[in-house]
Amino acid sequence: MSRIWTIYLSGEIHSDWRERITDGVKAAGLPVELNGPNTVHADSDDCAVAIFGPEPDKFWHDHKSARLNAMRTRTLIQEADIVVVRFGEKYKQWNAAFDAGFAAAMDTPYITLHPTEHDHALKEVNAAAAATARTPEQVVQALAYIINGKMPG
Amino acid sequence: MSRIWTIYLSGEIHSDWRERITDGVKAAGLPVELNGPNTVHADSDDCAVAIFGPEPDKFWHDHKSARLNAMRTRTLIQEADIVVVRFGEKYKQWNAAFDAGFAAAMDTPYITLHPTEHDHALKEVNAAAAATARTPEQVVQALAYIINGKMPG
């Protein structure tokens, strides 16, 4: 099979989980294209005012940037074969849950990635997920199995 | 116009916002059908084990109930004309953001309802929303305008 699998990495931007998945799929030689949102926090907040001009009201400042970022995120989620949604230890991370709901409605399978302490709060998000992982390495193993049928270990 | 508008009230279950919207639309005589999730917290947690049998593992206990609840929530969101998504002062409320993402992907317009302190954390959710309200009464006013063209005051 010559297929390239497109994987969208949604959610937390404050830990190295994307790097660990990137390294893992490279080490495993998996035919994947990894996409995701802009992960430079300050830029994703300020992009629209930097380009289109300032907004004195913080609500519209945020609004303009969120709509600009959405052109990237929606496009990439819509063409993903699989979405990985990461919830870190802190922050509200409502955009991660939003992406999960979006993927669910589009029938795009997604894997959640979060510590067990979030299990109860994420039960609806997990119920619609195709799998729940605890580490980035498990995500890589899942991709290796899905794509190549390779079992871990 | 003889149309009945179907409104789905998603999110927080610990304050009286649904009652205030219910009272408001009744007082205004609006032709709406209000739907929402099961708001009895304990029941929504335990429904599936009560019906289908116990699960020693809390993850699957939650999972079974979340899937059972989803049969209600997905069906009602999918047929809603407008979704109202409420984020209260506390809790993670990831299922509310999930519902917003689901509605966005289905092209169902939604109104967010939350205090200003959540504005930044909800910027992606608000960017895809049709409106952001601060009080249940504003939601009622918005519905009165949408349906009957009635201005507030």
Place this chain on the structure above:
Amino acid sequence: MSRIWTIYLSGEIHSDWRERITDGVKAAGLPVELNGPNTVHADSDDCAVAIFGPEPDKFWHDHKSARLNAMRTRTLIQEADIVVVRFGEKYKQWNAAFDAGFAAAMDTPYITLHPTEHDHALKEVNAAAAATARTPEQVVQALAYIINGKMPG
């Protein structure tokens, strides 16, 4: 046939074309439900700031109201069997053309209603239309034919 036909009347709000169609279908006893946008110009401009609070910046003032109005117009266009799109003698009327494009993409048939002087400027909009009428009375006659097979005169 016991069917009620849902007709959405889009576009110009400064002449009496909606009334003439309303009167015409009533006189003809046609089983139709006529819908349309809020036609009180000032209200459609100011609804959102009246409900959700003022915006010092006119762009966002307009933006909030346009998104609020869209909850009505999108919902009603999406459920229309037929859309009538009226272009009057003056004004840009880009929202009318926007509605036509929206209807075309949804495969909802639409009838344009405009004077001949707009023919060339509207050629793309007319090319995707199911008919082009010059008077509201022709629209009524078209509906009478579509619904009851009744020929004019």
Place this chain on the structure above:
Amino acid sequence: MSRIWTIYLSGEIHSDWRERITDGVKAAGLPVELNGPNTVHADSDDCAVAIFGPEPDKFWHDHKSARLNAMRTRTLIQEADIVVVRFGEKYKQWNAAFDAGFAAAMDTPYITLHPTEHDHALKEVNAAAAATARTPEQVVQALAYIINGKMPG
């Protein structure tokens, strides 16, 4: 990311905005494919009669050509990742608004590009847009950010 982004440039054909975007994305080395309508005004008016034969009635002359042009424009809009819709200083430009409505219904994000004097008349079109730009250079900056996360300046 090896992705090529497909951008459709809709609207005004009487200024050099397409060239400025084309030059800008080339200078920025962006992986984009730029598409658009036939911009030779006379040809887009007369193409169908030149190919299929003359029409004495101008309405059908226009109609035949508009339908022929639509085979190009619809196909390219439907496969676009992002649409840019330009409204110039003059002309009705209803086909630009039509394209915006079409994109909105297809859930394809679009950026409007127009001077501030059109803000009020375009409020519905802008409300459904993902961004509003004032210059072609801002569009290029937006694309650079969306695709590469590159901030301007």
Place this chain on the structure above:
Amino acid sequence: MSRIWTIYLSGEIHSDWRERITDGVKAAGLPVELNGPNTVHADSDDCAVAIFGPEPDKFWHDHKSARLNAMRTRTLIQEADIVVVRFGEKYKQWNAAFDAGFAAAMDTPYITLHPTEHDHALKEVNAAAAATARTPEQVVQALAYIINGKMPG
């Protein structure tokens, strides 16, 4: 089951097959709504010129009327549960085959109704059909079985 089944009767307008089906479902007391095109041949040819004005060119005369009729036929086919497509002994009846293709693409099941002499020419149309009937009475029997489980005789 309180369901009303919507049946669209497409095709030949020169024999009494619609009446025989209408009488048959009435005699059988079936809960059906029967729809179809305008069957007055002259009116379906001339409707648009009678309403919107004459066309010297027969091609556009036909074109305007066909587009007007399509507002009825498309709407009713799209909401039909089952389409019956009748091919009579003579005439080209390309619009009947067109309706069958349309129904096939919409995943609406259809029953063809035609004499055996057309079997070979209609093999593609029949291959996508849910059944092929030879008489209107067989169509009524099929509806009675589909709706009520009633066997013939």
Place this chain on the structure above:
Amino acid sequence: MSRIWTIYLSGEIHSDWRERITDGVKAAGLPVELNGPNTVHADSDDCAVAIFGPEPDKFWHDHKSARLNAMRTRTLIQEADIVVVRFGEKYKQWNAAFDAGFAAAMDTPYITLHPTEHDHALKEVNAAAAATARTPEQVVQALAYIINGKMPG
């Protein structure tokens, strides 16, 4: 909520599970419309030859009837809010699994109903299900909870 829930009962036709669900929802006063296939085995096998004429080849005898039955089953599954798929103790019951796959692709939630001995063989079908029940009474309890929020016991 004045909503009527439409439930499709798919699968086994040799035990009284449909009657037990019918009795249960009646006893519970649930606002449901219960639909299902024709459950008279001989009729569902022979309907098409009885109506349209005999087939010497059993393959086509079956084929004609299966296509006729599909006009009922597809229509009713497509409009169901929830599908219940029953696998009994014996028989292949491939049509039940087919209906489950069909519902899954349509995003219609379904509940499987089967003894534990089938758990492993049905693991793919159950993984896409919203719930797995062991008795018809559990299905009724699930419906009572989904619709009215009523807990069992």
Place this chain on the structure above:
Amino acid sequence: MSRIWTIYLSGEIHSDWRERITDGVKAAGLPVELNGPNTVHADSDDCAVAIFGPEPDKFWHDHKSARLNAMRTRTLIQEADIVVVRFGEKYKQWNAAFDAGFAAAMDTPYITLHPTEHDHALKEVNAAAAATARTPEQVVQALAYIINGKMPG
């Protein structure tokens, strides 16, 4: 633009119109991929019985082959950018009209190609078409204009 346009050539198999279009697009250097049905008449009639075994009943002989051919034709029509539907001087050609209806429902633009004598009988098929051509050379000219903006002559 590096795009390859996919064109499906539907209909008549007894004249050289496909060859003339093939030669024309080659001479014009158009970036097109031309597809179509199997045009060997005897093979398209007998393919299924040759592969899967004989059928004594001509109806099922035809049926099996038509379903086998449909795997090719449906797939290729669904991915076509533009369909050309040819109606020759004779034969019923119901499959061509079926393909046109299928394309119309899929929103795939199509060009009809037929002599003027069929104009009235094809009025519904032409009303949903994007253009009507009289010669294969006109089709080539239309493709050259659509793809490259090249005017004839």
Place this chain on the structure above:
Amino acid sequence: MSRIWTIYLSGEIHSDWRERITDGVKAAGLPVELNGPNTVHADSDDCAVAIFGPEPDKFWHDHKSARLNAMRTRTLIQEADIVVVRFGEKYKQWNAAFDAGFAAAMDTPYITLHPTEHDHALKEVNAAAAATARTPEQVVQALAYIINGKMPG
């Protein structure tokens, strides 16, 4: 035609039918990409517990793996041009019937492959199929005909 056809091979994993099809298309030089589920039985049962951790309850053990496998199978079925569904001599094979139902709902044509003894039990599955084959070689012949128009023998 430079097209690559994507074929998904669903169902039985205990005989060599996939190898025979693979060898056949290679021998025939067909431009196909063959996909399918993971066919290592033990791995497909245990993959999820091997990656995400053990489950004491066999139901959830199966459930986790089935959901993990579904990320592969759903993705590949959804992009298949044609699905081949194999039912072997034994086992329940409900997942094969599930895949057929899924393909039917997605309008993806499928070919069933099974011995005649299953004909009656598979009549609904066959009625929605595009063809029924008895040997892998017939499937190869069908693909050769569909793709290249090549007749067998």
